[in-house]
Amino acid sequence: MAMRDQLAEAVHQATVAVAAREGLDLEIRADQVHLERPANREHGDWSTNIAMVSAKKAGTNPRALATLLVAELEAHSPDHVTSVEIAGPGFINFSLDGGWLHDALAELLTTGEENYARPDVGHGEKVMVEFISANPTGPIHVGNGWWGSYGDALARVLARAGYQVTREYYVNDTGGQIRTLGLSLLARRAGEPVPEGGYQGEYLASLAPLYDGPEDVTAAGRWAAEHILEGIKATLESVGIVFDEWYSQASIEESGAVDETIALLAEKGLVFEQDGATWFRATELGDVRDRVLRKSNGDATYLAGDLAYHRNKFLIRGFDRVIDVFGADHHGQVASLMAGVEALGVAPGQLEVKLGQMVSLVDGDEAVKMGKRAGTAIDLDTLVADIGPDATRILSLMSTLDQATTFDLASVREQSSENPVYYVQMASARIGGMARKAGEKSVKRRELSEVDLSLLTHDRELELLRCLEELPEVVADAAIDRLPTKITTWVRRLAGLFHGFYHDCPILADEVDPDLAQARLWLVEATRIGLAIGLGLLGVSAPEAM
């Protein structure tokens, strides 16, 4: 059992015993016991605030309650606990001997890369993460890459945390924009100027001569969209983003699902006709205005298709939960989507919408404007060619989705050695280098059962162990909070601790005690596993050499 759980159980037992003996109101479940690792080592290895949060209800004061609990805990403390003390306003601090960390190390090593840090917080819940879903009217830009990294890493984290995950890209391959795309393509093919409001991008110019279909704007548009989508797919694969499904909007419309969805809303009295259009009474469900579902020209609106699509996700395909990742520029559609989905009978909360704030780039002193509207968006392809896929992924996962970020291309490119990705990958490469060196020296790891891990007592070793021991909880927190960024933070911390260990704790040097070297070799292996898991969740490679 994990140390945290052992301590939580012990604290729980202590509250039960004290409550019974003193007649205090102290009802609390073991999984409600809050335990944390104090930042300051003088406060012990673990700490609980239970006396402070329970004192008022129990009709006593924190320190008095803590005193009772500590007496109980001293009599019945888990293995490795060396002292239980009251500190500050009523914290109960546990100090442990190093054995708990050696146990944790053995646990990690026997569990292995495949199975370590797989906290089951999802309980097999079927969740879809829909992300990117950029219109196939042009190459995807850096913002898409940023939000895409988020969606992909979130999917990886959720999968590791016990969710059954599907990654989906919704392809907007229908409607007016496809006709516009077709119009632009045909104009390009005929050597005519692209009409106003059309797509001016160079990618269409190179695509146009390849089109040998009819002079039909829809046919031409679909053809172009398909080709552009292939490019998008290739770009995404280059940064390790792969989808389970590419779901076609046209297929939704052609299936009649849009009409069915509108009919369903109509049954609930939420649809009306006005000015030749069909409207959704979204204001009934908290939206700021009513919304058009079918335009007066007969086309379904994006919203109508999106509602049919979400009905399909929840009610047809049976996802328990859907997480949509959009750019902040799509904020305006969230309220009506939420209203519509609720009207279709999906419980609020089953649909989560994550909005990625804008990403801006600077190149040295020069600002690089983003956004399709400005027409100066940087293609993701261009960025990846510039700084590489690993740097792209880790940079995009260093800040949270909510934070509008700016980053300097020049600092990543020209001073590439200063790039954070190298700091982390250097740790991985050093481990690889050490393995090669060990091979040269014919040093082999002995069986774990024959190695004395308790020889690991150096501060550098213990700090590294503490970090590795936290990974399962970090994965759980990242999944629950939908914050893959927490993995990035952890990986960087692990890399930093490894560099310190590497600096101060030689293994293959001549004067090192062979038994200690063996224990250290296993600690290195554990670090390798931790890095592999962490970087794997981020979609960043863990190179054995650089």
Added chain:
RNA sequence: GCCCCUGUAGCUCAGCGGAUAGAGCGUCGCCCUCCGGAGGCGAAAGCGCAGGUUCGAGUCCUGCCAGGGGCACCA
């Protein structure tokens, strides 16, 4: 005007309601007969403002100020 996000070190960003707020870059000092110095050690430097909730607030709530994004029969 309304809605969403953000304001933490000179810059770019982390930070589970906990006890002395972290990292990278930049600045200033150290450490290479040592398994990869793309490293390590140290220094200076910070929570926009004002209230509130709480035993405890960078974190939660309200207001203000500032920045970004959104308010279509476009997607």
